[in-house]
Amino acid sequence: xxxxxxxxxxxxxxxxxxxxxLPAVILRHxxxxxxxxxGVTERDVKKIPxxxxxxxxxxxxxxxxxxxxxxxxAAKRLSADVINLNMAVSSQTKGETLLDTxxxxxxxxxxxxxxxxxxxxxxxxxxxxxxPEIHVINAGDGWHAHPTQAxxxxxxxxxxxxxxxALRVAIIGDILxxxxxxxxxxxxxxxxxxxxxxxAPKTLLPAKVExxxxxxxxNMVQGLQDVDVLMMLRLQHERMESAHLPSTExxxxxxxxxxxxxxxxxxxxxxxxxxxxxRGVEIDSEVADGTQSVILPQVNFGxxxxxxxxxxxxxx
Amino acid sequence: xxxxxxxxxxIDPGSGMxxxxxxxxxxxKIVSIGSRPDGFHDDREIEAGGMIVCPGLVDLSARLREPxxxxxxxxxxxxxxxxxxxxxxxxxxxxxxxxLDEPGLVEMLKHRARNLDQARVYPVGALTQGLKGARLxxxxxxxxxxxxxxxxxxxxxxxLHVLMRAMQYAATFGFKVWxxxxxxxxxxxxxxxxxxxxxxxxxxxxxxxxxxxALASIxxxxxxxxxxxxxxxxxxxxxxxxxxxxxxxxxxxxxxxxINHVHLTDMDIGFFDANCHLMPPLRSLADRDALCVGLxxxxxxxxxxxxxPVDEDAKSLPFAQAESGATGLELxxxxxxxxxxxxRLSLPEALxxxxxxxxxxxxxxxxQLAIGAVADLCIFDPDANWVVSHTELRxxxxxxxxxxxxxxxxTRFTLIGGRIVYx
Numbered sequence: 164x165x166x167x168x169x170x171x172x173x174x175x176x177x178x179x180x181x182x183x184x185l186p187a188v189i190l191r192h193x194x195x196x197x198x199x200x201x202g203v204t205e206r207d208v209k210k211i212p213x214x215x216x217x218x219x220x221x222x223x224x225x226x227x228x229x230x231x232x233x234x235x236x237a238a239k240r241l242s243a244d245v246i247n248l249n250m251a252v253s254s255q256t257k258g259e260t261l262l263d264t265x266x267x268x269x270x271x272x273x274x275x276x277x278x279x280x281x282x283x284x285x286x287x288x289x290x291x292x293x294x295p296e297i298h299v300i301n302a303g304d305g306w307h308a309h310p311t312q313a314x315x316x317x318x319x320x321x322x323x324x325x326x327x328x329a330l331r332v333a334i335i336g337d338i339l340x341x342x343x344x345x346x347x348x349x350x351x352x353x354x355x356x357x358x359x360x361x362x363a364p365k366t367l368l369p370a371k372v373e374x375x376x377x378x379x380x381x382n383m384v385q386g387l388q389d390v391d392v393l394m395m396l397r398l399q400h401e402r403m404e405s406a407h408l409p410s411t412e413x414x415x416x417x418x419x420x421x422x423x424x425x426x427x428x429x430x431x432x433x434x435x436x437x438x439x440x441x442r443g444v445e446i447d448s449e450v451a452d453g454t455q456s457v458i459l460p461q462v463n464f465g466x467x468x469x470x471x472x473x474x475x476x477x478x479x
Numbered sequence: 480x481x482x483x484x485x486x487x488x489x490i491d492p493g494s495g496m497x498x499x500x501x502x503x504x505x506x507x508k509i510v511s512i513g514s515r516p517d518g519f520h521d522d523r524e525i526e527a528g529g530m531i532v533c534p535g536l537v538d539l540s541a542r543l544r545e546p547x548x549x550x551x552x553x554x555x556x557x558x559x560x561x562x563x564x565x566x567x568x569x570x571x572x573x574x575x576x577x578x579l580d581e582p583g584l585v586e587m588l589k590h591r592a593r594n595l596d597q598a599r600v601y602p603v604g605a606l607t608q609g610l611k612g613a614r615l616x617x618x619x620x621x622x623x624x625x626x627x628x629x630x631x632x633x634x635x636x637x638x639l640h641v642l643m644r645a646m647q648y649a650a651t652f653g654f655k656v657w658x659x660x661x662x663x664x665x666x667x668x669x670x671x672x673x674x675x676x677x678x679x680x681x682x683x684x685x686x687x688x689x690x691x692x693a694l695a696s697i698x699x700x701x702x703x704x705x706x707x708x709x710x711x712x713x714x715x716x717x718x719x720x721x722x723x724x725x726x727x728x729x730x731x732x733x734x735x736x737x738i739n740h741v742h743l744t745d746m747d748i749g750f751f752d753a754n755c756h757l758m759p760p761l762r763s764l765a766d767r768d769a770l771c772v773g774l775x776x777x778x779x780x781x782x783x784x785x786x787x788p789v790d791e792d793a794k795s796l797p798f799a800q801a802e803s804g805a806t807g808l809e810l811x812x813x814x815x816x817x818x819x820x821x822x823r824l825s826l827p828e829a830l831x832x833x834x835x836x837x838x839x840x841x842x843x844x845x846x847q848l849a850i851g852a853v854a855d856l857c858i859f860d861p862d863a864n865w866v867v868s869h870t871e872l873r874x875x876x877x878x879x880x881x882x883x884x885x886x887x888x889x890t891r892f893t894l895i896g897g898r899i900v901y902x
Contacts, residue, residue: 284799
């Protein structure tokens with residue numbers, strides 16, 4: 164291979180596939196650009212013509228409401244033509260291969276693919292395959308990466324905490340199966356966060372996770388001590404079927420974020436969640452709806468961040 | 480046909496012979512080394528100056544994809560690839576469609592291979608019907624049809640009671656059982672070594688204990704049943720250590736490793752390179768180094784190509800969904816030479832692991848270069864360099880992690896039973 168998977172030969176962003184290995188300067192540029200778009204999203208319905216005449220294909224091989232919708236809104240605010248394809252019920256079930264599907268859509272003059280797939284590496288595969296003028300944005304691939312989610316999380320943290328270099332961040336929950344956690348860890352590391360913690364039972368941590376540069380905790384009482392940012396993860400119900408956990412009740416008791424546990428963190432700590440939330444499983448409603456929660460602003464920032472990514476890609 | 484091979488560097492790994500001399504073949508056998516036998520007239524002379532003349536390669540794992548998987552490869556394409564790679568004998572595992580679990584299928588395969596008259600094909604029969612791990616196959620019938628051993632390939636038996644009975648039954652008749660040690664539940668549909676790389680890439684992982692626990696079970700069952708076992712494609716440092724200890728105890732155990740695992744690690748997966756989706760998974764650097772040590776100290780007896788041609792479509796999928804395996808028949812020789820150079824192993828020692836040792840494991844007479852031996856030979860130019868590419872590979876499978884790599888060592892002639900089948 165040898166070719167960088169997401170940068171072009173000038174070192175600019177060609178695709179957005181992962182936050183791993185993404186230079187800090189590009190990361191900050193995306194956040195700064197997103198900052199300039201927040202006005203647009205708040206001013207409502209004012210469109211910017213940056214993607215006028217461009218076709219953005221939402222290629223979702225896995226069901227999603229929130230991510231797909233925010234991408235769609237972001238593309239429309241940039242004046243792009245958006246085509247939504249729910250691949251979970253489309254040609255894939257008729258036996259067409261992933262790359263055949265991509266070829267057919269490329270022939271319809273796609274300029275950008277937003278890809279969500281349940282297999283790690285799906286977005287890389289597509290990015291390697293498409294013509295050089297097409298851009299690919301990974302909207303979540305298997306357990307591997309969800310870079311725009313991580314970027315909107317970074318945007319949120321920057322809004323509330325300013326300096327990344329003075330933060331203690333804890334990521335709590337099912338790290339093993341989480342593309343969000345992986346992308347958050349790489350983004351936080353690149354932006355200079357000195358201490359990243361992961362808190363989970365051993366069954367929900369991938370092997371050698373400490374090699375990603377995180378401190379491992381199995382206990383919320385110790386793990387939440389003096390933390391500035393709490394990033395909760397969604398717990399899938401199928402983890403009970405696969406012997407990762409005994410029950411949601413026991414999980415909530417030890418790893419669910421309650422007001423008591425939140426009190427262990429710094430008093431000005433913020434609570435984040437990528438959604439959709441399982442209230443009473445990984446997070447107590449009192450915390451989710453409480454004053455330290457920034458979960459709803461996260462969703463709103465998601466639009467600006469996705470506008471930023473799309474406009475930067477279209478300009479490169 | 481009388482063939483006179485002139486001036487080649489003759490290497491017989493079995494005896495350690497390594498000298499430049501002439502070789503005389505007649506009636507399919509080696510009749511003289513050095514001096515021309517009385518009345519020997521050259522029907523054909525091969526000038527082998529600067530080349531190495533060694534026994535033809537014996538590959539313990541080469542999938543030919545027949546019957547049933549002809550869209551991936553055919554006997555024609557793969558046996559042509561074999562002789563182009565200097566491979567004169569190969570064992571083909573039973574993971575065809577249907578699996579080699581009844582005598583008719585084996586006879587058909589043998590018959591087809593005989594008609595093509597290329598490399599010698601030694602089918603390995605399925606240990607259980609349909610490779611399902613429940614009912615035993617008719618091993619005696621399969622043996623009579625031509626199976627040299629019995630195996631589950633990549634479908635390990637989950638029920639240890641069944642495995643014990645299968646080993647007992649095979650041992651009754653003195654049949655060898657070939658097993659790749661992997662616990663099916665611990666492997667849990669994983670596709671990569673459990674470690675930092677799988678963690679970064681978010682790939683379902685297979686822990687080392689999937690190999691060592693299965694290995695410990697097999698070793699205990701060997702003691703229980705008296706079966707002799709050949710371990711296929713070991714992948715880990717800990718597994719190698721278990722094999723070393725078991726051999727010291729005197730268990731009738733042999734072991735091979737795939738040439739891919741001798742060179743590569745999980746880091747080679749890079750950004751989801753599906754050509755590195757192999758079974759067992761490529762493991763860590765420490766595992767690979769331990770495999771090399773095991774190969775050098777004799778813990779691991781042989782290197783196989785683990786040849787698995789896969790069609791382009793089946794590889795053009797996200798990593799976990801892509802079909803596992805790599806084409807290897809034409810790479811076994813140059814990659815073994817590369818390994819020998821990197822580990823400062825002499826040529827006779829290195830070649831032993833792809834000729835003499837695997838021939839002993841298969842229980843066949845080839846794999847040596849001696850007077851009276853069958854003239855299955857590989858004549859190669861050790862200094863000829865070539866780049867692995869779609870066009871260079873004769874195998875129908877172009878899938879290999881080594882695409883684009885420059886390798887040294889190219890087969891010039893391959894002889895089977897004293898007949899030139901390549902060159």
